[in-house]
Amino acid sequence: xxxxxxxxxxxxxxxxxxxxxxxxxxxxxxxxxxxxxxxxxxxxxxxxxxxxxxxxxxxxxxxxxxxxxxxxxxxxxxxxxxxxxxxxxxxxxxxxxxxxxxxxxxxxxxxxxxxxxxxxxxxxxxxxxxxxxxxxxxxxxxxxxxxxxxxxxxxxxxxxxxxxxxxxx
Numbered sequence: 001x002x003x004x005x006x007x008x009x010x011x012x013x014x015x016x017x018x019x020x021x022x023x024x025x026x027x028x029x030x031x032x033x034x035x036x037x038x039x040x041x042x043x044x045x046x047x048x049x050x051x052x053x054x055x056x057x058x059x060x061x062x063x064x065x066x067x068x069x070x071x072x073x074x075x076x077x078x079x080x081x082x083x084x085x086x087x088x089x090x091x092x093x094x095x096x097x098x099x100x101x102x103x104x105x106x107x108x109x110x111x112x113x114x115x116x117x118x119x120x121x122x123x124x125x126x127x128x129x130x131x132x133x134x135x136x137x138x139x140x141x142x143x144x145x146x147x148x149x150x151x152x153x154x155x156x157x158x159x160x161x162x163x164x165x166x167x168x169x
Contacts, residue, residue, distance in 0.1 A: 102150030
């Protein structure tokens with residue numbers, strides 16, 4: 001039995017990628033330090049504040065850390081979850097706006113990958129399944145699923161700076 005070809009498998013871009021690595025990627029020894037300290041927060045949109053809190057806090061285990069009115073849109077809630085290592089995931093609800101369902105667009109959100117210790121990753125997987133969330137387990141360490149508003153998420157049990165056994169940082 002053979003595996004079906006992957007989407008895009010007929011395209012070979014190895015030469016292009018090699019040229020980009022040669023031109024732009026420095027070795028770890030010569031790479032300059034980043035000017036950033038980290039991700040302060042990524043903000044997503046929520047259709048239901050309580051539903052979002054229940055999912056992210058109770059199912060994924062990310063504590064709600066603050067909730068207040070959005071300074072840019074009266075009546076809109078701005079709320080935050082601790083995703084570890086000094087990083088937050090934020091949400092806005094935008095009551096009164098006719099927001100369309102999630103759609104992938106150029107420059108838009110594809111998915112957010114959040115690293116978890118293996119035991120926490122397994123516990124989150126168990127809670128996702130118990131909550132009836134459809135989860136795709138990929139490459140042994142990645143769980144892909146969608147949040148309450150269709151946002152694409154990944155929980156990865158690889159350490160920060162690694163992916164599937166390779167250093168990426």
